[in-house]
Amino acid sequence: MVTPPKRVLTQDRLRSAVQNLLLETDWTEITVQDVSVSAGVSIGTFYNYYDSKDEALADVRTCLSALIQKDLNSLLLTQSRVECRISLLLKYFVNILNAKPTWANYFYRAENFSERMDGGLMALLEPLVLEEMLSNKGRVHNAKITASFIENGFFPLLKQYHANGMALPDGEASQIVLLALSSMGLSGDQLEQASSLVCPVTPLAALPQSIFELEKAQAGHV
Incomplete structure (x- = not known):
């Protein structure tokens, strides 16, 4: 078996260190020295890879965003109706709150989704x-404003539940989806059906993830 280059392994340690620290404390309280100590490298080595701790976070965020996107693509392909896909998208992040504690720490210790997920x-x-x-089903005229409105109401609620160590019951999750779809001007039986969909437990492995091992697996290496 070919040994990966030292640079690849060092960056993987830095990425894992960033993830570990994010699970333990707020990013604002983390220093470059904290990341370096956690990764077992010098501060000088850290700066061979990143210009700042925020650049390190951005790198990790991009890698984990790709993992989330792949997971969601598989999930959303199970539904043909767009309102059902929106329902599963929202309930996916409820599932993370309820059943994936390390991912819940990763997401809901942040101040917004964009701190942890590209875009x-x-x-x-x-x-x-x-x-x-x-499709002419809804009555909104600006997709960006509508998506922002839903996100800005959805994230603080999940963050509050996480801070209080509480799960979000299925009935309340369905009510959130109902409100989100209603804000798009949707109504009727299809709205009720979409909001009551059950999202399966996500197959995400626990954090921290070895980005190197993840990329190797995705490339089909043994």
């Missing part, structure tokens, strides 16, 4: 809202 929830939600607009 935030809007990057995933806006195309779906636009699709709903083009």
Whole structure:
């Protein structure tokens, strides 16, 4: 078996260190020295890879965003109706709150989705809202504003539940989806059916993730 280059392994340790620290404390309280100590490298080595701790976070966020996106793509392909896909998208993040504690710490210790996911929830939600607009089912005229409105109401609620160590009951999750879809001008039986969909437990492994091992697995290496 070919040994990975030292640079690859060092960066993987730095990425894992960032994830570990994010699970334990607020990012604002973390220093470059904290990341370096956790990774077992010198501060000088850290700066060989990143210009700042925020650049390190951005790198980790991009890697984990790709993992989330792949997971969601598989999930959303199970539904043909766009309102059902929106329902599963929102309930996916409820499932993280309820059943994936390390991922819940990763997401809901932040101040918004965009701190932990490239583009935030809007990057995933806006195309779906636009699709709903083009189908002439909804009555909204600006997909970006609508997606932002939903995200800005959804994230603080999940963050509050996480801070209080509480799960979000299925009935309340369905009510949130109902409100989100209603804000798009949707109504009727299809709205009720979409909001009551059950999202399966997500197959995400616990954090921290070895980005190197993840990328190797995705490339089909043994």
